[in-house]
Amino acid sequence: MSVTVEELVSACFDELQMGQRFVPYIRRAEEAGFPQLAKLFRVLVASETVRDTLLRQGLLHHADLEGDYFVCPHCGLIFHFEHPDQCPVDETPGATFIAIR
Ligand SMILES: [Zn+2]
Structure with missing residues (x-):
């Protein structure tokens, strides 16, 4: 079974969704009475989501480079x-x- 670079990169980032790993902690922090910590978890979600996009683009750009x-x-x-x-x-x-x- 052959796979393309684009398919591998998409599978990786679609599966991992690095920014989403912080989402459950937003509610946990809010429920525990730590609104600032909840805000920081939302910051991490936003930052990691941007990074995911940059990393995905970087992998696709560099996949054919030596x-x-x-x-x-x-x-x-x-x-x-x-x-x-x-x-x-x-x-x-x-x-x-x-x-x-
Ligand atoms: Zn440095």
């Missing part, structure tokens, strides 16, 4: 081909990036 990847161990920013001297977000030294070869 080269190594480097992940900032502090913020998770991803670089293709080589790591920067330092992370532009948090100044983590590039030499400490996680290399995916």
Whole structure:
């Protein structure tokens, strides 16, 4: 059975729905009397939903590309081909990036 890159990526993100994992905790926090925590869980749902879209697009874009990847161990920013001297977000030294070869 053959499968396309698009089908695999869609299956992954449709199945995992990373942002949705926080949804049950919104109601639990509200019921427990923690409205600010409930709000923060809603923030995580929104943020992870945006990230899911970006990650899905990134996977589809990079699926046919060659080269190594480097992940900032502090913020998770991803670089293709080589790591920067330092992370532009948090100044983590590039030499400490996680290399995916
Ligand atoms: Zn970083």
